[in-house]
Amino acid sequence: xxxxxxxxxxxxxxxxxxxxxxxxxxxxxxxxxxxxxxxxxxxxxxxxxxxxxxxxxxxxxxxxxxxxxxxxxxxxxxxxxxxxxxxxxxxxxxxxxxxxxxxxxxxxxxxxxxxxxxxxxxxxxxxxxxxxxxxxxxxxxxxxxxxxxxxxxxxxxxxxxxxxxxxxxxxxxxxxxxxxxxxxxxxxxxxxxxxxxxxxxxxxxxxxxxxxxxxxxxxxxxxxxxxxxxxxxxxxxxxxxxxxxxxxxxxxxxxxxxxxxxxxxxxxxxxxxxxxxxxxxxxxxxxxxxxxxxxxxxxxxxxxxxxxxxxxxxxxxxxxxxxxxxxxxxxxxxxxxxxxxxxxxxxxxxxxxxxxxxxxxxxxxxxxxxxxxxxxxxxxxxxxxxxxxxxxxx
Amino acid sequence: xxxxxxxxxxxxxxxxxxxxxxxxxxxxxxxxxxxxxxxxxxxxxxxxxxxxxxxxxxxxxxxxxxxxxxxxxxxxxxxxxxxxxxxxxxxxxxxxxxxxxxxxxxxxxxxxxxxxxxxxxxxxxxxxxxxxxxxxxxxxxxxxxxxxxxxxxxxxxxxxxxxxxxxxxxxxxxxxxxxxxxxxxxxxxxxxxxxxxxxxxxxxxxxxxxxxxxxxxxxxxxxxxxxxxxxxxxxxxxxxxxxxxxxxxxxxxxxxxxxxxxxxxxxxxxxxxxxxxxxxxxxxxxxxxxxxxxxxxxxxxxxxxxxxxxxxxxxxxxxxxxxxxxxxxxxxxxxxxxxxxxxxxxxxxxxxxxxxxxxxxxxxxxxxxxxxxxxxxxxxxxxxxxxxxxxxxx
Numbered sequence: 001x002x003x004x005x006x007x008x009x010x011x012x013x014x015x016x017x018x019x020x021x022x023x024x025x026x027x028x029x030x031x032x033x034x035x036x037x038x039x040x041x042x043x044x045x046x047x048x049x050x051x052x053x054x055x056x057x058x059x060x061x062x063x064x065x066x067x068x069x070x071x072x073x074x075x076x077x078x079x080x081x082x083x084x085x086x087x088x089x090x091x092x093x094x095x096x097x098x099x100x101x102x103x104x105x106x107x108x109x110x111x112x113x114x115x116x117x118x119x120x121x122x123x124x125x126x127x128x129x130x131x132x133x134x135x136x137x138x139x140x141x142x143x144x145x146x147x148x149x150x151x152x153x154x155x156x157x158x159x160x161x162x163x164x165x166x167x168x169x170x171x172x173x174x175x176x177x178x179x180x181x182x183x184x185x186x187x188x189x190x191x192x193x194x195x196x197x198x199x200x201x202x203x204x205x206x207x208x209x210x211x212x213x214x215x216x217x218x219x220x221x222x223x224x225x226x227x228x229x230x231x232x233x234x235x236x237x238x239x240x241x242x243x244x245x246x247x248x249x250x251x252x253x254x255x256x257x258x259x260x261x262x263x264x265x266x267x268x269x270x271x272x273x274x275x276x277x278x279x280x281x282x283x284x285x286x287x288x289x290x291x292x293x294x295x296x297x298x299x300x301x302x303x304x305x306x307x308x309x310x311x312x313x314x315x316x317x318x319x320x321x322x323x324x325x326x327x328x329x330x331x332x333x334x335x336x337x338x339x340x341x342x343x344x345x346x347x348x349x350x351x352x353x354x355x356x357x358x359x360x361x362x363x364x365x366x367x368x369x370x371x372x373x374x375x376x377x378x379x380x381x382x383x384x385x386x387x388x389x390x391x392x393x394x
Numbered sequence: 395x396x397x398x399x400x401x402x403x404x405x406x407x408x409x410x411x412x413x414x415x416x417x418x419x420x421x422x423x424x425x426x427x428x429x430x431x432x433x434x435x436x437x438x439x440x441x442x443x444x445x446x447x448x449x450x451x452x453x454x455x456x457x458x459x460x461x462x463x464x465x466x467x468x469x470x471x472x473x474x475x476x477x478x479x480x481x482x483x484x485x486x487x488x489x490x491x492x493x494x495x496x497x498x499x500x501x502x503x504x505x506x507x508x509x510x511x512x513x514x515x516x517x518x519x520x521x522x523x524x525x526x527x528x529x530x531x532x533x534x535x536x537x538x539x540x541x542x543x544x545x546x547x548x549x550x551x552x553x554x555x556x557x558x559x560x561x562x563x564x565x566x567x568x569x570x571x572x573x574x575x576x577x578x579x580x581x582x583x584x585x586x587x588x589x590x591x592x593x594x595x596x597x598x599x600x601x602x603x604x605x606x607x608x609x610x611x612x613x614x615x616x617x618x619x620x621x622x623x624x625x626x627x628x629x630x631x632x633x634x635x636x637x638x639x640x641x642x643x644x645x646x647x648x649x650x651x652x653x654x655x656x657x658x659x660x661x662x663x664x665x666x667x668x669x670x671x672x673x674x675x676x677x678x679x680x681x682x683x684x685x686x687x688x689x690x691x692x693x694x695x696x697x698x699x700x701x702x703x704x705x706x707x708x709x710x711x712x713x714x715x716x717x718x719x720x721x722x723x724x725x726x727x728x729x730x731x732x733x734x735x736x737x738x739x740x741x742x743x744x745x746x747x748x749x750x751x752x753x754x755x756x757x758x759x760x761x762x763x764x765x766x767x768x769x770x771x772x773x774x775x776x777x778x779x780x781x782x783x784x785x786x787x788x
Contacts, residue, residue, distance in 0.1 A: 001560040002512035003654040042464035052457040063446040069637040070436035111667030118396035166395040243463040260397040273505030
């Protein structure tokens, strides 16, 4: 037996371990200081009452022979796929039910989808980026190239026709930069993908944070995307499902090449390597799309959005350049006074006892930048903003 | 972009579609006849009351900010891994908590584990077999060779030192044949794997049906297995979790080669391509291991085991050769009167209105054999047995 030695090409990620270690050291040396964490990428509000009600009711169904559910459909139950399809209709996007696959989260499918593509494909990933796009491809031995996301392009790189590639990752609103493509910008990527015969893997995990109608909530709002783009979405950030695990992947029927169809090939992959999402969880996810569910979900989202606004306004007042803050739970700021990412991390920890995430951990273009998130409580966010203002005001 | 053309090497599976189609045709032509299904591989009894209680309680935790759970540990919550480790102790098997990975089912991990192995590895699979072992490897471009499971070896093939391979699949008790290795037989496979530097992927999904103490419930009951075997297990058949989705994979720390460690590599794979099993489901799974939970689970298992016994006794009375029936929910019988698998399928459907699964669908050595399962209700099983006896008695 031999191991897959491509794993040796993946960089060990010390980012969050190093953050934790520096915070632990500081706290041990300053037991009297209250450390505020704005580095967290996880939700903190509980599941919505409608979701809880649906979960309880589904558990009850599992307790009786007459309503017990065994193996479910590989693609997910039709009641949930119908709800998802209805959710897309509000954007003017019409999906067939068999174009929707219920998953246990966007992360799983973003990695697993690569099974259906050749290992010889060249992959284009923005830098900085959510590290799993790169790692899942390096594991499989694929060549990864980068598009440069920088202050100059507002961390929204545009296609370069001089570059050839097969698989294009787009995350919008972006993690970690919070930057989101408008429909015109996304159209350029779709046109490029069609010209290059490439496929776009579109990570829409943060779509529910978008309020500006010129921005795309789905790649399918852009003409031509149905021929080249696969969209991944999740209930994690939309409805607080990070610990409940449900998402969905859209693969239009029209994506095919030389007689091979992406939708059918993915179905074959899923039927062979996956057995569906728990019935209970699918019932909970469907409750997100009811009238009452949407109302409750939007209240939770409004809470996080207000946190993001507080942080963004703080940066505005301090004259600090940033992306995100609006249409995103992330604020990606340029470290003041020319500090490096880790230098600013230490500065903020020591002087304001506020913890964020050094941008350098997301790629070389992240150096000199810093990520704050809106997923903390209102109290913590308000206090953190107050402290940041105090130390950074002239 | 190019697709992974290895998918073209996977045979389309028409087995269950063909079964359904023949049954539908028969029922349409004979609306007055009651068709009894003993082909089902899914459980039919509801979740145990202790599991239901734990699920409700976990849903309540998700409804309050103080007890809400976001992202969980990639390996699964410690409370569940501790329970699993305790479950192994009854067999005299001692596992470290970090050797246990909670999964969303044995099927997912049996496919995904291949990510950590080289694509050049040669895979040894018994014929007949659960089709996903073969398909997941063909997808990745691996060479698959077969060990012959036949009447002569009781459908329990033994290693042939003249054959070289890297990855060995063992499913015991087996799906579809119901045959289970005793510890002595399994020891021969472990010795062979160690001699060949191969890894055993041991599918123990049906271990809870074993009652005979000479048979292995875990591969780790055999000395040396901790250096060469990965074990996959599931709550699906043990506790009726086919629609609730939870399993576990054991990767001993000792499996390594040239500095690469299987446990650490799998952890890296999971951290990159998986985000854990729902907290709610993990709480439900942990309830299976409580005293009350074990008692309830064993009552359900006893129900299925009694069904299996009814079918096995029927075969004994008819003088039909079979494997399984004891220590397994499957009865794998030799079609009487020299009939082929599909010929017997039609014969049974037309003359007794009983539906089973033609063995030919599981590999070439399955031709001439037929699978019946114990997962139906008692009433259906009793009536089916009565009808089979009637048409096959001399």
